[in-house]
Amino acid sequence: MEEKIIYDFDTVVSRQGTHAEKYEARQRFFGKADVEPFWVADMDLPTPGFLVEALKARCEHPMYGYTEQYDGIFDSIRWWMKNEHNAEVDGRWLSLSPSVVTSISLAIQAFTEPGDSVALLSPVYGPFFSCTKQNHRKVVDCPLHIEHGKFEIDFLTLEQQLARPEVKLMLMCNPQNPGGRAWSFQCLELVVKMCAEHGVILFSDEIHSDVVYSPHNHQTVLNIPEADAISVVAHSIGKTFNASGLQASFTMIKNAELRSMFRSMQERVHAADVNLLGKVALREAFSPAGAEYKRQLLVYLQENIRLVCERLRQIDGLQVMEPEATFLVWSDFRTFGPWQDVFKKLIHEANVALSGGNFFGPAGEGWFRINCAHPRSVLLPAVDRIVAEFGATEPGG
Numbered sequence: 001m002e003e004k005i006i007y008d009f010d011t012v013v014s015r016q017g018t019h020a021e022k023y024e025a026r027q028r029f030f031g032k033a034d035v036e037p038f039w040v041a042d043m044d045l046p047t048p049g050f051l052v053e054a055l056k057a058r059c060e061h062p063m064y065g066y067t068e069q070y071d072g073i074f075d076s077i078r079w080w081m082k083n084e085h086n087a088e089v090d091g092r093w094l095s096l097s098p099s100v101v102t103s104i105s106l107a108i109q110a111f112t113e114p115g116d117s118v119a120l121l122s123p124v125y126g127p128f129f130s131c132t133k134q135n136h137r138k139v140v141d142c143p144l145h146i147e148h149g150k151f152e153i154d155f156l157t158l159e160q161q162l163a164r165p166e167v168k169l170m171l172m173c174n175p176q177n178p179g180g181r182a183w184s185f186q187c188l189e190l191v192v193k194m195c196a197e198h199g200v201i202l203f204s205d206e207i208h209s210d211v212v213y214s215p216h217n218h219q220t221v222l223n224i225p226e227a228d229a230i231s232v233v234a235h236s237i238g239k240t241f242n243a244s245g246l247q248a249s250f251t252m253i254k255n256a257e258l259r260s261m262f263r264s265m266q267e268r269v270h271a272a273d274v275n276l277l278g279k280v281a282l283r284e285a286f287s288p289a290g291a292e293y294k295r296q297l298l299v300y301l302q303e304n305i306r307l308v309c310e311r312l313r314q315i316d317g318l319q320v321m322e323p324e325a326t327f328l329v330w331s332d333f334r335t336f337g338p339w340q341d342v343f344k345k346l347i348h349e350a351n352v353a354l355s356g357g358n359f360f361g362p363a364g365e366g367w368f369r370i371n372c373a374h375p376r377s378v379l380l381p382a383v384d385r386i387v388a389e390f391g392a393t394e395p396g397g
């Protein structure tokens, strides 16, 4: 019998010399080159050894030329979607794409015209806004509200917004970044129903779908029958396998007409492929070995999240959103003064670089997001420094 691999997420692995954005961009973004970084949403935890070995093996061959999209890649994606998400995916629905954000931008260009509007639920991952604006479309924002510490959708407002004739596309972050909400089937069904009723195409960004903590489950839009005619679902190995630098993502589009519109746009801008190492990674990661890695990773991350939330709750006046999904913790620092002052204090007193809420739209102002995908020996002392700084501050001061 094969020995089970136990993954080590505790050892600190230096990223020095790898040009990791999370580290190298600290001076530029935070004005302090040695502040400890918990911002960019990649992990400071190693990708599994079997994946590293597969990449090395390919690198051993000295020719890195044009590489076809071989069946094994699509077989792996289909296996993963069935095994991990209970979704039957037909190989014909799949299109490879360099990144999920590329696919968002392509969908905007394929399904809307300049001057049209794109609906979204904020706060949400910044490129939902920037891709819309850079493509000269308007954002129609339906801010989420908080009930019992979790984000909820204001369906009355959403319905009115989707009914506006200029709204042609909705971008849905499923699960939600930054709040870590794993949307329920019923909730997604309602979003789908409203989009279908008003002729709005739904883009479901499911990049965080593998990182969902028990007892919650990821609900993919692929399993909502009414979505078949109107949806694009995007996923990637980026988050789950700490492989964002490999740029290996894909979309799943059931409707033939939408698929053809999306693919024409991909061809127009020549963005219908993944580089050769990304192909190796997709093929290898989405496998039983990858599923085992993911299971162990989730155990580690869930405990990190629990410990971080437990610590942050010691700060009077801080609202902490305990995530159901993602390795990110979203916290409301608004009682501690203007966000610029909090930002400075986090950097200069607590020595931590967090993602500022403005990146997620106006509704995020005053909030900060902590990336918990770090070894505990690094993460917890950093959180303790935040607690020491803000726990000692009177809210309002």
Ligand SMILES: Cc1ncc(COP(=O)(O)O)c(C=O)c1O
Binding pocket: 041, 098, 099, 100, 101, 102, 125, 173, 177, 205, 207, 208, 236, 238, 244, 249
């Ligand atoms: C919701 C969401 N979508 C997309 C991305 C980026 O994906 P990619 O690197 O494939 O463009 C991120 C990264 O943080 C994300 O949180």
